[in-house]
Amino acid sequence: MAEYSALRVLTQGITGNRGWRPAWRKAEPKPRYDAIIVGGGGHGLATAFYLAKNHKLTNIAVVERGWIGQGNVGRNQTIVRSNYLLPENHRFYEWSLKLWEGLSQELNYNVMFSQRGVLNLAHSPEQLDRFAERGNALRLAGIDAELVSREGVSRLCPGLDISPGARFPVIGGLLQKRGGTARHDAVAWGYARAADRLGVDIIENTPVTGFIKEAGKVVGVETPHGQIKAAKVGVSVAGMTSDVMRLAGVDNLPIESHLLQAFVTEPVKPLIHTVVAYGCGNMYVTQSDKGGLVFGGGLDLYNSYAQRGNLPAVHEMTEQLLALFPNVSRLKLLRSWGGIMDMSMDGSPIIDKGPLPGLYLDCGWCYGGFKATPAAGWCFAHTIANDEPHPLNAAYRLDRFKDGRTIDEAGVGPTPRLH
Amino acid sequence: MLIPCPVCGLRDVGEFTYWGDAGVKRPSHREKEAGPWVPYVYERKNLRGKHEEIWQHEHGCRQFLIATRNTETHEVLDAKLAGPFGGDE
Ligand SMILES: Cc1cc2nc3c(=O)[nH]c(=O)nc-3n(C[C@H](O)[C@H](O)[C@H](O)COP(=O)(O)OP(=O)(O)OC[C@H]3O[C@@H](n4cnc5c(N)ncnc54)[C@H](O)[C@@H]3O)c2cc1C
Numbered sequence: 001m002a003e004y005s006a007l008r009v010l011t012q013g014i015t016g017n018r019g020w021r022p023a024w025r026k027a028e029p030k031p032r033y034d035a036i037i038v039g040g041g042g043h044g045l046a047t048a049f050y051l052a053k054n055h056k057l058t059n060i061a062v063v064e065r066g067w068i069g070q071g072n073v074g075r076n077q078t079i080v081r082s083n084y085l086l087p088e089n090h091r092f093y094e095w096s097l098k099l100w101e102g103l104s105q106e107l108n109y110n111v112m113f114s115q116r117g118v119l120n121l122a123h124s125p126e127q128l129d130r131f132a133e134r135g136n137a138l139r140l141a142g143i144d145a146e147l148v149s150r151e152g153v154s155r156l157c158p159g160l161d162i163s164p165g166a167r168f169p170v171i172g173g174l175l176q177k178r179g180g181t182a183r184h185d186a187v188a189w190g191y192a193r194a195a196d197r198l199g200v201d202i203i204e205n206t207p208v209t210g211f212i213k214e215a216g217k218v219v220g221v222e223t224p225h226g227q228i229k230a231a232k233v234g235v236s237v238a239g240m241t242s243d244v245m246r247l248a249g250v251d252n253l254p255i256e257s258h259l260l261q262a263f264v265t266e267p268v269k270p271l272i273h274t275v276v277a278y279g280c281g282n283m284y285v286t287q288s289d290k291g292g293l294v295f296g297g298g299l300d301l302y303n304s305y306a307q308r309g310n311l312p313a314v315h316e317m318t319e320q321l322l323a324l325f326p327n328v329s330r331l332k333l334l335r336s337w338g339g340i341m342d343m344s345m346d347g348s349p350i351i352d353k354g355p356l357p358g359l360y361l362d363c364g365w366c367y368g369g370f371k372a373t374p375a376a377g378w379c380f381a382h383t384i385a386n387d388e389p390h391p392l393n394a395a396y397r398l399d400r401f402k403d404g405r406t407i408d409e410a411g412v413g414p415t416p417r418l419h
Numbered sequence: 420m421l422i423p424c425p426v427c428g429l430r431d432v433g434e435f436t437y438w439g440d441a442g443v444k445r446p447s448h449r450e451k452e453a454g455p456w457v458p459y460v461y462e463r464k465n466l467r468g469k470h471e472e473i474w475q476h477e478h479g480c481r482q483f484l485i486a487t488r489n490t491e492t493h494e495v496l497d498a499k500l501a502g503p504f505g506g507d508e
């Protein structure tokens with residue numbers, strides 16, 4: 001019988017719930033591992049899981065500064081999609097989406113993946129043309145995409161203002177039906193538990209404060225609880241990438257850390273049934289299962305490590321929400337929060353070996369790294385285990401900036417805050 | 420967040436546009452090789468704490484400023500005019 005199942009809930013329920021064990025052990029660091037992953041976010045945990053599952057490496061530790069789920073994996077807006085224009089991106093994200101589709105079964109943990117559809121709105125004929133171009137590129141690659149008319153938008157999203165008098169009238173949209181949302185904490189906990197069950201040590205409350213080097217090669221990490229040695233060290237620390245890599249003597253990464261906020265309103269009855277993305281700004285909104293409208297999308301637009309935002313972004317995001325849904329103007333905001341994003345210079349990620357011997361790097365996720373979690377873990381594990389990239393992350397090289405092979409989905413050049 | 424513009428005084432961050440790290444060195448415009456441009460265009464120290472950065476007071480005097488700001492607390496420690504008038508205020 002699977003450890004988590006309806007039958008188990010039933011039998012545990014009538015026997016006093018005494019048979020459950022913690023979802024993961026409180027592991028003490030061993031002196032030496034085959035591989036250490038620095039950072040217990042979604043990516044680090046997924047990497048450890050796939051190292052154990054796909055590559056049979058089980059002498060692995062994930063070293064996390066705080067507790068599992070306190071980083072961006074527990075702060076994001078949970079949107080999952082694969083509708084990217086560029087082939088390097090849509091191949092990678094489509095593999096991620098396929099993994100999402102089987103993830104609850106794979107992990108034996110309900111990640112509440114809800115394929116409610118992702119609807120990008122167009123407000124001008126030019127924008128609709130661009131959506132048609134993107135949709136065609138996706139369909140050629142076998143990925144679902146549908147161009148939607150103004151009436152189609154209204155059918156999908158009855159509460160949305162599609163009147164010609166709207167601030168920026170909606171004329172259509174691009175829909176990816178297989179896209180949707182997932183429960184972010186469950187993704188962290190599910191990967192943590194599944195990795196733990198395969199023997200991975202998850203070491204919380206242990207910041208990495210330095211790297212141990214021998215003859216120029218990284219052979220382990222320093223922590224307040226002592227040294228931990230490892231043949232290979234993978235770094236997957238999202239917004240803290242430059243900070244952590246500086247400890248290894250690397251301070252020229254193509255990354256800026258920026259702050260992204262998100263907001264949730266008080267709960268209301270079902271109003272927004274898909275993920276809706278505004279096309280005249282940068283705002284996404286979804287309705288949570290509890291009924292709150294979760295929205296956000298624009299950065300605070302200056303380098304930040306503060307993990308808390310300023311008011312202009314709050315104003316801008318609420319204005320954009322109200323431009324689409326004037327009917328929610330009386331709702332109260334319950335909470336706002338922020339996370340630090342590893343914004344890369346071309347808006348695309350880096351999953352690579354290096355930049356030092358013994359070191360492996362996963363970063364540059366901008367604000368799309370949640371949907372990438374399964375594939376990033378899959379590819380980073382492959383890269384670490386085989387010392388070479390998986391075909392899906394072969395283009396996500398760190399040195400692509402040197403030879404001009406950037407992957408600039410938005411076409412805005414080396415301006416991290418605009419990606 | 421408030422930024423002390425040397426021309427206009429203490430103003431709201433919403434009036435300013437951010438241009439990024441002021442510490443990167445631009446190669447000579449006569450530089451024809453790609454190599455020397457890579458650090459300028461793509462590589463950043465991305466400092467935690469004190470950070471010198473370029474802002475433009477776009478909805479004010481339109482001057483470019485070099486501000487020193489703490490990226491961990493958002494405290495703006497100093498702002499001076501960029502270019503020929505820097506240090507002149
Ligand atoms: C408001 C917001 C909305 C977002 N919305 C979406 C969305 O809708 N869809 C989407 O795809 N993506 C979204 N993202 C982006 C996504 O959350 C991130 O790209 C992704 O979570 C990053 O990977 P991670 O889960 O591994 O990061 P994290 O969870 O941040 O993991 C990094 C971990 O490294 C740890 N760490 C840091 N320094 C050290 C150290 N010295 N030693 C040990 N550990 C260390 C941190 O404590 C942290 O736990 C959003 C992000 C935010 C903030």
Ligand SMILES: [Zn+2]
Nearest residue numbers: 424427476480
């Ligand atoms: Zn001014």
